[in-house]
Amino acid sequence: MSNFSRRDTLRLLSAAIAAVGASTALPARAAGGKITVLNWKGYGTDEAWSLEAFQKATGIEVVHDYFSSEAESLTKMRTNPGAYDVVLLNSARVSTAATEGLIEPADLSKVPNAADVNPDLLANPNFTIDGKGYAVPWVWGMTSIAAREGIAIASYKDLAAPAYADRFAMDDDAMIAVAMGALMTGQDINDPQDLPAITEALKSLKPNVKMLWSSEDQWNKSFAANEFDVSVFWSGGAVRSKRNAKLPVDFIVPTEGAIVWVDGLAMATDAPNPEGAAAFIDWMIDPKFYVEWATKVGAPASANAKALAALPADDLSAQVHKPEYMVSKNVMSAMPDERREAFNNLWQEVKAFYAE
Amino acid sequence: MPNKATPQRASKGARILPQWVSTTALLLPAYGWLTIAVFLPLLTMFLFSFMNKTPMGKAPIEFTLRHYRAFIDQPYLIKIATNTLLMGLWTTLACAILGFLAALALVRCTHGARRETLLILILLPFWTNGLVRVFSWTMVLRENGFLDNIWHWIAPAAGSIAILYSREAIVIGLVHGYLPYMILTCYIALVTIDDAIIEAAQSLGARWWVILTKILIPLAAPGLISGAVLTFVPVIGSFMEPRILGGKVGVTMGTVIEDQFTQAFNWPLGASLSFTLLAVTMAIFATFSGVLRRGTGGTA
Numbered sequence: 001m002s003n004f005s006r007r008d009t010l011r012l013l014s015a016a017i018a019a020v021g022a023s024t025a026l027p028a029r030a031a032g033g034k035i036t037v038l039n040w041k042g043y044g045t046d047e048a049w050s051l052e053a054f055q056k057a058t059g060i061e062v063v064h065d066y067f068s069s070e071a072e073s074l075t076k077m078r079t080n081p082g083a084y085d086v087v088l089l090n091s092a093r094v095s096t097a098a099t100e101g102l103i104e105p106a107d108l109s110k111v112p113n114a115a116d117v118n119p120d121l122l123a124n125p126n127f128t129i130d131g132k133g134y135a136v137p138w139v140w141g142m143t144s145i146a147a148r149e150g151i152a153i154a155s156y157k158d159l160a161a162p163a164y165a166d167r168f169a170m171d172d173d174a175m176i177a178v179a180m181g182a183l184m185t186g187q188d189i190n191d192p193q194d195l196p197a198i199t200e201a202l203k204s205l206k207p208n209v210k211m212l213w214s215s216e217d218q219w220n221k222s223f224a225a226n227e228f229d230v231s232v233f234w235s236g237g238a239v240r241s242k243r244n245a246k247l248p249v250d251f252i253v254p255t256e257g258a259i260v261w262v263d264g265l266a267m268a269t270d271a272p273n274p275e276g277a278a279a280f281i282d283w284m285i286d287p288k289f290y291v292e293w294a295t296k297v298g299a300p301a302s303a304n305a306k307a308l309a310a311l312p313a314d315d316l317s318a319q320v321h322k323p324e325y326m327v328s329k330n331v332m333s334a335m336p337d338e339r340r341e342a343f344n345n346l347w348q349e350v351k352a353f354y355a356e
Numbered sequence: 357m358p359n360k361a362t363p364q365r366a367s368k369g370a371r372i373l374p375q376w377v378s379t380t381a382l383l384l385p386a387y388g389w390l391t392i393a394v395f396l397p398l399l400t401m402f403l404f405s406f407m408n409k410t411p412m413g414k415a416p417i418e419f420t421l422r423h424y425r426a427f428i429d430q431p432y433l434i435k436i437a438t439n440t441l442l443m444g445l446w447t448t449l450a451c452a453i454l455g456f457l458a459a460l461a462l463v464r465c466t467h468g469a470r471r472e473t474l475l476i477l478i479l480l481p482f483w484t485n486g487l488v489r490v491f492s493w494t495m496v497l498r499e500n501g502f503l504d505n506i507w508h509w510i511a512p513a514a515g516s517i518a519i520l521y522s523r524e525a526i527v528i529g530l531v532h533g534y535l536p537y538m539i540l541t542c543y544i545a546l547v548t549i550d551d552a553i554i555e556a557a558q559s560l561g562a563r564w565w566v567i568l569t570k571i572l573i574p575l576a577a578p579g580l581i582s583g584a585v586l587t588f589v590p591v592i593g594s595f596m597e598p599r600i601l602g603g604k605v606g607v608t609m610g611t612v613i614e615d616q617f618t619q620a621f622n623w624p625l626g627a628s629l630s631f632t633l634l635a636v637t638m639a640i641f642a643t644f645s646g647v648l649r650r651g652t653g654g655t656a
Binding site for chain 2: 071209211221226340344345348356
């Protein structure tokens with residue numbers, strides 16, 4: 001109930017903000033110099049140095065609105081039509097936003113840097129629906145194996161090896177667990193047909209499972225305390241642990257591949273400034289911006305191959321995020337509620353088995 | 357005198373409102389608050405538990421009873437529920453023993469300012485953030501943690517005694533969190549026992565265990581029982597302690613319900629599991645209601 005009413009309050013508040021925004025938007029549009037971006041706070045688009053340079057180059061002023069959960073970003077778009085120009089969307093949310101008419105197909109002719117984005121990824125059904133590209137892939141990351149330096153893992157099946165008895169940490173996330181089970185059993189990570197096989201594959205890890213982690217901080221503390229050697233972990237998290245906490249960790253992608261997430265930038269329906277939106281998206285996937293972002297602040301891997309290649313060779317993130325790991329079929333996708341529920345129940349059953 | 361008083365009372369009665377109005381006015385804030393803060397959220401969750409999906413977005417909502425079949429469709433939930441109830445039982449038992457003894461020590465062996473200081477020390481866990489409390493336990497219980505290091509220092513050859521990520525660790529964390537309830541309820545019950553009763557028993561030759569089992573425990577039973585209820589109910593719904601201290605064995609009804617709300621975004625299933633748990637708890641208390649009534653002074 002508290003969530004429900006808070007959502008309603010938010011809706012009212014954002015409607016009020018939209019009303020104020022609409023009354024002030026007109027003169028701004030006449031000047032042709034303002035766009036509104038909807039994103040997580042501190043996630044690349046709102047770097048002050050970049051926005052200054054962008055305004056100098058194009059004369060467009062960028063203002064931000066933030067969300068604190070992916071569900072909230074959709075709610076904000078639903079309740080404030082015409083308020084946003086550029087929105088950040090995870091690959092699994094693009095199709096929802098597109099079918100609800102919240103975003104418009106991207107005109108790639110106005111985003112020249114999109115030519116350097118992996119064409120396989122551009123054509124991914126998460127971004128291209130009915131032949132129309134709705135969002136431009138921006139940054140990506142992986143979930144795969146992080147192990148103590150010196151340990152080699154060739155396949156996810158090796159995780160069940162007796163060598164790692166009581167030394168394996170699993171990510172307490174139903175979607176990741178099922179996707180990994182699907183990779184172990186050679187199935188599609190987004191639509192596996194044989195769920196019992198996945199249950200068995202995950203259950204086979206039981207003698208090795210020491211703990212289930214649910215936050216990066218918890219992972220770092222437990223790894224530092226030598227509680228496990230091998231784990232399922234995020235690529236970005238592994239880079240941070242190695243760079244910031246100096247932990248002896250290697251990120252490994254076995255032969256089956258990694259579980260990939262992609263964040264894209266899309267143009268909102270009825271955007272007040274579509275030209276400005278396209279220019280900003282282009283700016284965001286430009287290698288020049290990316291290299292500065294990644295080296296100055298730290299960033300996930302760019303979907304632009306040229307941007308990734310432009311990173312200094314000793315950059316940890318560049319070493320971890322090899323372009324060949326960005327496999328389109330391993331991108332986590334949107335899924336119907338029934339399947340999501342089945343995945344959650346499967347993981348709950350496996351966790352109960354681990355707890356025996 | 358009565359003749360004089362009657363007109364006065366009548367004139368006063370004309371000025372003040374009927375009694376039910378003032379009663380209602382006095383009760384309204386409390387009951388209004390209860391309605392908003394307790395009844396409405398519970399009712400909403402109860403309605404959610406019959407929906408086929410979380411009401412969000414534009415998707416149409418259908419009503420279904422299938423979430424209440426979860427224990428049949430997903431039989432592993434029964435095992436989780438059993439473990440959860442056992443966890444509640446052990447925690448309550450440990451709290452009852454430790455809490456009763458601590459309250460007894462407070463009442464029988466301390467006076468005045470020292471007693472107040474000790475009471476405040478006992479209440480300290482209440483003032484610290486629960487998360488901080490639980491994480492500090494991970495530091496103590498983990499391998500190469502505080503306890504383990506001391507043990508290695510005493511007995512270098514012996515193996516590790518780290519018990520983080522076990523059921524024992526969960527119970528330790530829960531007992532630490534809920535012990536103050538038990539101490540306070542037992543303290544209130546014990547402090548009312550007249551010293552003369554114990555002195556009488558001693559003068560008649562009663563040994564300490566007779567005094568304990570025949571006098572102190574029966575007279576403190578109301579405190580013990582209300583403490584047990586106050587401990588057991590939140591413990592079987594707890595999710596933070598099992599998750600952080602239990603590692604892979606920390607799968608309880610609390611964590612399953614939490615997962616439904618935070619990860620799976622399946623509020624209806626989470627709500628129906630909560631109400632099933634509520635029904636089980638109420639059934640347990642109904643079964644023992646005779647004992648409870650006797651214990652809380654129904655026949656005393």
